[in-house]
Amino acid sequence: MGRPERPLDASNGPIAAFAHDLRALRSRAGNPSYRELARTALFAPSVLSSAASGHRLPTLAVTLAFVSACGGDRTVWERRWREIAGQAAITGETREERVPSLSPAHVAFDPAQVTHSMIHMTRPAQLPMGSSTFVGREQALGEAAGLIETASPVKTPLLISGPIGVGKTAFALRLAAEVGPAFPHGQLYADLGECGRESQSANSIVRGFLRALGVPTHLVPDDPMQRIGLYRSLLAQRKLFVLLANVRDESQVRPLLAHTAHSQVVVTSRARLLGLDDTRRIDLDVFTRAESIALIGRLAGAARVQSEYEACEAIAEICGDLPLAVNIAGRRIAARAEWSIAYTAGQLADHDRLMDALCVGDVNVRDRFAAAYQQLPTAGRQAVQQLGLTGSGWTTAIGIASTMGIPIEAADELLESLVDAGILQRATVAGRYSVSTLLGAFVADAHRDAGPAPVTLVDRRARRTVLEPVRRVPGTTSDIH
Incomplete structure (x- = not known):
């Protein structure tokens, strides 16, 4: 137990009366120690003790942190502080020297208690430039905007999914422009497709988001869970639009999601991310x-x-x-x-040159298919090659099972994994999957230059993709449907 505080005479002036009432507020809160208050207020125990000493008027930030930690009315205390500060009429009496806020390294961090007075309100504008040639998607945009604008206690994350090259991020950016007025506190953006290393994924993204939201470096927790907790707390306090693009799987994005009353999180992914709970969904198809x-x-x-x-x-x-x-x-x-x-x-x-023709500057179709192909397991790669070389516009689980010599259940799971990779789409006929002409061109393009053994193929821009040799099953090529 700490030493008892020196008695205060409230009649000794407004600053003494102010400190006396701060002590009374602390007493009504159960008389927690200043060390206990520091865990919530995020100021050192000595700073909080000094605030109630009566020697000088504490800063407004310290006052509000003290009051919040004790469950007091911030509005009432801020009004009273300003009245006393005005009466003091000298800056030296309203500024507390040598009172740095407490680093999370020194106290247990409670992100839910971070107050606006300790974090400078900034308005991030991180979204990349949208497309000026955006066309169509009126129905999908209307549906997505309606999901976001629906009056409800919380805003659930919105997932925009679809195959390779269908324009998911462009759609999300147009959606952000349409619903922007509802999120006046700014936009946050992260491309999770660029997070190749664990250190670049969720924890690193959250750290960057906190800095963009004005959280001082010394208030960013070292503990990853506390850092994520602070990020979610700020989403709950502000009206932000958060776009998380090119997500690969659920585990990559789950820490960045939150249900809040004001902020909206939008996710784009080739995969349907069926493992995510309480997520509203928009599935994009190719153009009409x-x-x-x-x-x-x-x-x-x-x-x-x-x-x-x-x-x-x-x-x-x-x-x-x-x-x-x-x-x-x-x-x-x-x-x-x-x-x-x-x-x-x-x-x-010219089917033989289609992949070369579908290239302009640093944008091309070949790289998109290659990136998805290289992330597939061996069975998925073999299925892609079989599908691409048949030249058919559709396939079924039965056809794949026959061609690859695997059970129908395994074939069905394999085709579903190709849907989540953005390579296939379900057809309008139940049980069928659409195989695009572009996939066939991609596979044929690679095999034209491949020898009998696995080789590395080089396109005109020195980009590379590797295709394994196709395991052909005699007499079954036409049965892949």
């Missing part, structure tokens, strides 16, 4: 043909599209109406005004 044509027109000019409408339709068909592929084709058309659209359609129609 009208949306594909509209995007080409937005990029290359509506007049050119109108004059060569059939060629534009042919390009959309070759691209499988995949937004990424259509976008690249439209940019190629726009870059060569002297070329007819039909000429570009002819280039894309």
